[in-house]
Amino acid sequence: MKWPAYLFFFVMAIIVANREIQTEGTGGWAKNLPTWRHQPADGLIWRVISMVMMAGHEVTGYHLYHIGGLLLWFHLPFFFDIKWNWANEFRVISLFIIWSNTQDFLWFVFNPNFRVFGGFNGTTVPWHQFWGPVPKDYFFALVFSLGIACLGDLPRFNFHFCKELSMVWISYAIAAISLAAFIPKNWE
Template identity: 40%
Template sequence: MPASYLIQLLSTLGFVVVLAYFFAKVEIHIEGDAGWAANLPTWRIEKHWLLDIFWGGRAMTGYHAWMISFVALFFHLPIFLMWHWSWQLEARILASMMVFWIVEDFLWFIVNPAFGWKRFHRKHVSWHKHWIFGAPTDYWIFAIISGLLFACSV
């Protein structure tokens, strides 16, 4: 792996972590202690077999549909600014988005005064249905897939 790629990768990851922190702070101010848009005036689909496959069993809300779409478009902005697209760039963008969601979600708990490190546990976080090794399963799945995508983005 060339040194320039490693520097670029670390810079990308650093920037993604900063973005995730800021977005977590925004979500904390929007949601407060009621995660997964529990108290927001938005539509919800609580049960559907596709939610079990693609959403970890969590409810789909209007809030999350618009918010996730916005973040996906935001991460794709460089393609339109540079007017350049490639499979490698798309892999880097998708990997960065996955890292963003892992870090943002984790920081939502850690930075949120209503939760903190001690309440980052499945018994306090009902909307994350599946946990392994002390974290939501999504974190591990996204980490593996993002690692593979970053490797493909060379």
């Protein structure tokens, strides 16, 4: 993929994060939304959906359709001129994981009710478990997305996409942290 495409995905992450802020406000993880909820303990199907799509969090109707719709959107190239195969599927999934975590972090960057520097922790963000200054979901996503990307490169023994993905992670992290330093929080 070319860098303009990665820039497009970053801009889309900003747009989706801001749309989600308008929907959720201060109540992260759809806390204040009138939506159905299932805990992973509610049965095998909810446990699987929670682990696969929600990083172990409770399954809400809002997030199931939000994440499902975005994942479907990421598959749009297959309906045009990109050939579907397992290597390309692994690329789509790994990019979606990176994009989802970037979008999640940008939710905190742009949300006037949260601070990234000095206020991004398990106390102010109870729906995330933190390992140091970063939600543990972000660590798992990094490892999982790179693993899936390398798995897609494995049949050709060409780890170009896996290396490229590493640079995307670094670039998105730098861009998101830079935005956090300069976005004003007094929008009223």
